[in-house]
Amino acid sequence: MSVRVDGLTAGYGNSPVLHEVAADLAAGRSCALIGRNGSGKTTLMRCINGILKPTKGTITVSGREIRSMKRDEIARLISLVPQGNYSPFQFSCLEIILMGGAARIKPWSAPCAGERLQALEICREVGIVELAERPFNSLSGGQKQLVMLARALHQNAPVMLLDEPNSHLDFPNQHMMMGLMRRFVRERGVTALITLHDPNLALQYCDDVVMLREGRVVAAGPTAEILDDVHLQEVLGPGILMERTVSGGRVVVPRNM
Amino acid sequence: MKKSLIIFCLFAFGLALVMSLALGRYPIGPADLLGLAGSLLPGIAADAVPVEVRMVFWNIRVPRILLGIAVGSGLSIAGVVFQALFRNPLAAPDILGVTAGSGFGAALAIMFFTRMALGVQGLAFLFGVVAVSIAYFLANRSWDRSASVLVISGIVVSAVFQAGVSILMYLADPYDQLAKIVFWIMGSFHAASWAKVQVTLPVVVVGSLLLTVFGWRLNVMTHNEEEALSLGVDVFRWRLFYLGISTLVVASSVAAVGNISWIGLIVPHIARYLVGTEHRRLIPVAAFIGGGFLLIMDTVARTVSVSEIPISIITSILGAPFLGYLVIHRGRKGALGVGAG
Numbered sequence: 001m002s003v004r005v006d007g008l009t010a011g012y013g014n015s016p017v018l019h020e021v022a023a024d025l026a027a028g029r030s031c032a033l034i035g036r037n038g039s040g041k042t043t044l045m046r047c048i049n050g051i052l053k054p055t056k057g058t059i060t061v062s063g064r065e066i067r068s069m070k071r072d073e074i075a076r077l078i079s080l081v082p083q084g085n086y087s088p089f090q091f092s093c094l095e096i097i098l099m100g101g102a103a104r105i106k107p108w109s110a111p112c113a114g115e116r117l118q119a120l121e122i123c124r125e126v127g128i129v130e131l132a133e134r135p136f137n138s139l140s141g142g143q144k145q146l147v148m149l150a151r152a153l154h155q156n157a158p159v160m161l162l163d164e165p166n167s168h169l170d171f172p173n174q175h176m177m178m179g180l181m182r183r184f185v186r187e188r189g190v191t192a193l194i195t196l197h198d199p200n201l202a203l204q205y206c207d208d209v210v211m212l213r214e215g216r217v218v219a220a221g222p223t224a225e226i227l228d229d230v231h232l233q234e235v236l237g238p239g240i241l242m243e244r245t246v247s248g249g250r251v252v253v254p255r256n257m
Numbered sequence: 258m259k260k261s262l263i264i265f266c267l268f269a270f271g272l273a274l275v276m277s278l279a280l281g282r283y284p285i286g287p288a289d290l291l292g293l294a295g296s297l298l299p300g301i302a303a304d305a306v307p308v309e310v311r312m313v314f315w316n317i318r319v320p321r322i323l324l325g326i327a328v329g330s331g332l333s334i335a336g337v338v339f340q341a342l343f344r345n346p347l348a349a350p351d352i353l354g355v356t357a358g359s360g361f362g363a364a365l366a367i368m369f370f371t372r373m374a375l376g377v378q379g380l381a382f383l384f385g386v387v388a389v390s391i392a393y394f395l396a397n398r399s400w401d402r403s404a405s406v407l408v409i410s411g412i413v414v415s416a417v418f419q420a421g422v423s424i425l426m427y428l429a430d431p432y433d434q435l436a437k438i439v440f441w442i443m444g445s446f447h448a449a450s451w452a453k454v455q456v457t458l459p460v461v462v463v464g465s466l467l468l469t470v471f472g473w474r475l476n477v478m479t480h481n482e483e484e485a486l487s488l489g490v491d492v493f494r495w496r497l498f499y500l501g502i503s504t505l506v507v508a509s510s511v512a513a514v515g516n517i518s519w520i521g522l523i524v525p526h527i528a529r530y531l532v533g534t535e536h537r538r539l540i541p542v543a544a545f546i547g548g549g550f551l552l553i554m555d556t557v558a559r560t561v562s563v564s565e566i567p568i569s570i571i572t573s574i575l576g577a578p579f580l581g582y583l584v585i586h587r588g589r590k591g592a593l594g595v596g597a598g
Contacts, residue, residue: 013400049487075489082484088344089479089534102477103489110473110537155488 001062001077001158001191002027003048008057010047011215016055017043018215025159025208030185030192032202032223035212035235041195042083044212045161048193050074061159075103079155081148083164083195087136093147094119094132100154119154126150126180141168145177153184160184162194166201174198178205199236199252203227211235227252262531270549277322277556283313321449324457325555326548328510329520331461333547334468334540335503335510336521337528341475341536342499343404350507350521353407353500354414358388359511361418364425364438377441378453378512385508388414393500402493403482443567444515446555457513464506465544468499472536475499479534518569519576520547526583 003025011017017040025031033041046052048059050066059066061077069077079100087096097119098111105111111119123129128146131139136147145165152160162181166174178194182205185192196202202209202223210220211231219231232240232252239255279285285293292306293314306314335350343352351357362384366376395410396402422438429435477490478499485492511517528543551568554575558566 046483051483051486071486071491072489075487078487080484080487082487085484087479088346089341089529091476091479091534095476095533095535099477099480099488102474105473107474107495108470161487 003159003191003193004058004060005044005048006058006060008044008047008054008059010043010052010054010057012052016215018047018054021057021212021215021217023210023217023220025191025193027158027191028185028189029207030182030194030205031208031210032199032206033193033195033210033212034197034199034202036237039212039235040215041212042163043215045080045163045193045195049078049080049161072103075155075157077157078159078161079152079157081145081152081160081162081165083167085144085148090135090137092133093128093136093139093150094123096136096147097122097132097151097154100151100156103155119150122150122153126153142170142173142176145169145173146180149177149180153188158189159191159193162192164195164197166196166198174201181205199227199232199240203250203252266545266549270545270552273549273553273556274322277325277552278314278318280556280560281313281318282559283310285310285314285318289314316451317449320451320454321446321555322552323454324449324513325446325552327454327458327461328514328517329524329551330465330544330548331506331510332517332521332551333524333528333543334465335507336547337525337536337540337543338468338475338499338503339521340525341479342496343408344479344481345408346526347522348408350503351415351516353392353411353504354388354418355385355504355507356511356516357415357418357422359385359508360442360516361388361421361425363441363512363515364422364429367437367441368425368429368434378456381512382508384418385511386504388418389500389504389508393497404496440567441515444517444569445558445565445567446514447559447565449514453513457509460509461506464502464509465540467502468506469537469540469544471498472540475536476534514568516569517551517572519572519580520551523576523579524550526580530583 005021005023008018008021009016021040021044033044035041043052047054048066050069050071053067066074094116098115101111101115105115120129120132123132126146126149128143128150131143131147136144139147145168149165165177165181169177178201181192181194184190194206206223208221209223209226211218211226213235218235219226227242229242232242241253241255242250243253245251275290279287279290289306289310293311296306332350339348339350339352340346359381362380362382363377365384366380370376370380392407392410392414395413396407399406426435426438429438474490474495477485477488478492478495480488482492524547525543528539528546532538532542554571555568558568558571
């Protein structure tokens with residue numbers, strides 16, 4: 001399912017963070033959102049998810065405007081993997097994952113046996129079956145993030161937003177997370193938008209990239225075409241370069257910083 | 258929850274019920290209790306039981322016990338709901354000013370509306386609801402729609418109504434009205450009657466049932482607002498729903514028996530320790546424990562000394578150290594709801 005952002009201006013109070021942002025997320029592809037701190041990545045995610053109302057512009061999912069939808073309708077189309085996570089109360093991981101089904105469960109009802117089976121199946125897919133009955137707050141940062149991914153998958157929405165999913169993860173877990181994301185995009189046809197700080201992860205795992213600087217889109221398109229020295233330096237600052245590795249791959253490195 | 262624990266809880270509740278029915282200023286012996294229990298069966302008359310015992314049993318003991326169980330359950334369920342909505346294991350049902358508002362209403366009735374039928378209860382209920390409504394609408398005027406703004410509004414409203422109570426206490430006749438106000442604020446079941454049961458019980462029962470039925474969604478509400486919204490729950494609408502119902506339950510409880518401290522804070526923790534946080538499971542368990550707990554506390558309040566002790570004193574003496582115990586010994590294991598994470 002495609003997402004179209006058109007002429008979007010949004011912010012907090014009287015200070016706009018995003019200015020006339022336009023971007024297209026093609027169905028069944030993963031797109032990295034790259035920019036420095038404060039460039040408006042999370043604000044854009046919040047607008048797409050209908051949390052923050054834009055002052056100008058439109059966001060449509062498969063032609064339907066987000067602004068006109070109710071919360072449960074949005075949740076059936078868009079899921080979120082939040083950055084960091086904390087629950088003030090002790091839930092088991094399975095209970096947390098089952099909450100992904102909230103939009104399709106009647107307010108006076110609770111998850112049925114079918115929902116539980118589906119959630120356990122997702123646990124198997126993500127590789128966290130052994131965590132299902134464990135208390136969520138007792139998990140490591142990496143494990144928690146996998147539970148958040150499982151919850152988003154249980155939401156079963158065609159569009160998935162991942163807000164800095166790697167922010168609390170170590171190096172191997174970052175790659176495991178991104179690998180899983182790519183797998184689900186390919187296998188389930190999910191459209192994924194991921195905010196990333198490391199352009200190398202975008203290079204390795206994402207089909208497309210949108211580069212933001214001070215709330216404006218600098219470049220957008222297929223990762224292989226867009227991630228070059230000019231755009232990297234414009235968005236992330238001077239001294240960021242794309243270099244060739246011995247094996248012929250490409251890697252983004254800082255120089256003279 | 259283990260089966261043996263369920264059996265133990267049911268047994269303890271049954272024992273507390275029988276003790277509560279039997280003990281008091283006019284003790285009712287086992288033979289009379291059996292006779293009264295037998296009279297509930299069709300075809301058996303209670304003639305063997307002296308008429309004064311029957312009077313005490315049906316007109317004093319039974320309504321008092323029913324009110325105790327209802328208020329204990331109601332406050333405990335409201336405690337669970339408030340802690341979930343405010344994402345704070347230390348939130349109590351009076352966080353939005355319901356107790357302060359009810360206290361003001363009761364004081365007002367004690368001083369100026371003494372002849373009104375159910376005046377104290379009616380005004381206490383009314384002002385309890387008014388206090389929470391003011392807190393809610395005050396918070397709604399803020400650009401920040403988070404639950405913490407609601408807490409601050411609750412503090413503001415509580416302070417204003419407490420000041421109002423202080424003014425009324427200052428103006429009250431020290432030999433009559435002042436004592437009544439103080440005694441009401443400390444809470445007591447001594448004035449329990451069928452009239453109070455008839456007014457309080459339906460609100461508490463219907464409210465508790467609604468909160469139980471709609472309990473699962475509270476799990477989602479314990480997440481931060483952005484997460485809950487992205488899971489498809491309109492946090493702001495549902496917060497009003499849960500707050501509205503639990504406020505009616507708390508206001509009708511407090512209006513009937515006065516302020517009862519700690520129950521709404523402590524019981525949710527005990528229940529959560531036994532069955533976890535999943536609210537559809539947690540709410541009925543909290544109701545059961547809260548009802549039983551207050552039943553025992555009330556029995557203690559009216560039996561340990563010659564004159565009856567206000568119930569809040571008993572619940573505070575036992576409740577506060579218990580919370581201290583949880584903080585020191587069980588906090589890391591999640592008894593306070595907070596995991597080691």
